[in-house]
Amino acid sequence: MSDIDHPNHYNQGSIECWDYIASHKMSFFQGNIIKYVTRYKDKNGKEDLKKAMVYLKKLMEVEYPSINLRSDCTVIIIDEENKEKK
Numbered sequence: 001m002s003d004i005d006h007p008n009h010y011n012q013g014s015i016e017c018w019d020y021i022a023s024h025k026m027s028f029f030q031g032n033i034i035k036y037v038t039r040y041k042d043k044n045g046k047e048d049l050k051k052a053m054v055y056l057k058k059l060m061e062v063e064y065p066s067i068n069l070r071s072d073c074t075v076i077i078i079d080e081e082n083k084e085k086k
Contacts, residue, residue, distance in 0.1 A: 029059040 015023075017038045021031040032055040040048035057069060 027059070029055050029062065033059065 017035055018031075021034055024030075026034065033052050036048040036052035036055070040046075040052070044051075060067060060069060
């Protein structure tokens, strides 16, 4: 398989990530959430999960504009690698 057309981090199951996204007619935000969650173990780890969270937050803002995400859904990410040592 080609690293451009069919990279390994999207081909771990019986269906490619983009085929799953297209078959479910997902939006841009939904597709990116699926993409980053699907590949995180095989590509960028924690960074991909953080990206998925950014797209999930934006999807919630678009779909539910009346929700105040700061009060209804607060997520704190602690980056252990860059955390100050006391």
